[in-house]
Amino acid sequence: xxxxxxxxxxxxxxxxxxxxxxxxxxxxxxxxxxxxxxxxxxxxxxxxxxxxxxxxxxxxxxxxxxxxxxxxxxxxxxxxxxxxxxxxxxxxxxxxxxxxxxxxxxxxxxxxxxxxxxxxxxxxxxxxxxxxxxxxxxxxxxxxxxxxxxxxxxxxxxxxxxxxxxxxxxxxxxxxxxxxxxxxxxxxxxxxxxxxxxxxxxxxxxxxxxxxxxxxxxxxxxxxxxxxxxxxxxxxxxxxxxxxxxxxxxxxxxxxxxxxxxxxxx
Numbered sequence: 001x002x003x004x005x006x007x008x009x010x011x012x013x014x015x016x017x018x019x020x021x022x023x024x025x026x027x028x029x030x031x032x033x034x035x036x037x038x039x040x041x042x043x044x045x046x047x048x049x050x051x052x053x054x055x056x057x058x059x060x061x062x063x064x065x066x067x068x069x070x071x072x073x074x075x076x077x078x079x080x081x082x083x084x085x086x087x088x089x090x091x092x093x094x095x096x097x098x099x100x101x102x103x104x105x106x107x108x109x110x111x112x113x114x115x116x117x118x119x120x121x122x123x124x125x126x127x128x129x130x131x132x133x134x135x136x137x138x139x140x141x142x143x144x145x146x147x148x149x150x151x152x153x154x155x156x157x158x159x160x161x162x163x164x165x166x167x168x169x170x171x172x173x174x175x176x177x178x179x180x181x182x183x184x185x186x187x188x189x190x191x192x193x194x195x196x197x198x199x200x201x202x203x204x205x206x207x208x209x210x211x212x213x214x215x216x217x218x219x220x221x222x223x224x225x226x227x228x229x230x231x232x233x234x235x236x237x238x239x240x241x242x243x244x245x246x247x248x249x250x251x252x253x254x255x256x257x258x259x260x261x262x263x264x265x266x
Contacts, residue, residue, distance in 0.1 A: 141192035
């Protein structure tokens with residue numbers, strides 16, 4: 001799965017910000033890599049300000065993100081120093097419209113209107129892919145492919161690895177759900193193109209995240225049946241039934257059962 005579809009869609013934009021994998025801010029003229037940021041807290045502060053968008057955030061909100069429930073006694077001075085270092089690091093991007101502003105005890109990171117942020121782009125791309133697939137029209141799956149793999153490639157990378165705390169964990173949970181949606185789309189677009197191997201790979205990736213997700217089993221059953229692998233489709237149902245029974249002590253839902261019976265009676 002190459003990134004060609006990714007770059008074909010987003011094209012060339014003035015600024016890209018990556019918050020998954022290795023944090024970086026890239027422009028055609030400069031790159032601010034996470035090694036240039038003021039330590040792990042500088043990386044966390046940058047991510048929080050970027051994802052706050054056009055909203056100003058208070059010092060107390062920032063302290064909650066940086067130190068959770070245990071801010072040090074002199075956290076205010078520490079925050080002042082951290083902001084000062086981050087502002088100095090970002091100064092090389094001032095010509096691109098980046099400004100870390102402070103007023104009335106709040107901070108806001110001003111970014112260009114057309115900035116591309118990987119986390120935000122992934123969410124928007126999957127929304128587009130889902131909307132296209134819902135149309136069930138000729139060519140929709142082909143058009144959805146590129147958007148699907150923007151979300152796929154972003155959400156497969158870890159968000160701020162090495163960090164923890166409620167805010168970070170909440171963002172990771174959102175990305176995990178987004179990854180499942182991206183994998184759903186990947187199953188659909190690859191089923192439509194006849195690439196059963198890729199559809200199965202996406203389905204197994206989804207089940208590795210959530211082995212109880214019946215919608216994934218249903219998609220895989222339909223994919224295999226459409227490809228003429230009726231026996232394999234029925235084995236997917238048996239896998240679903242065994243997993244639900246072992247982990248929850250329940251049977252598959254009526255919808256999963258109906259997909260199974262439709263294939264069984266065909």
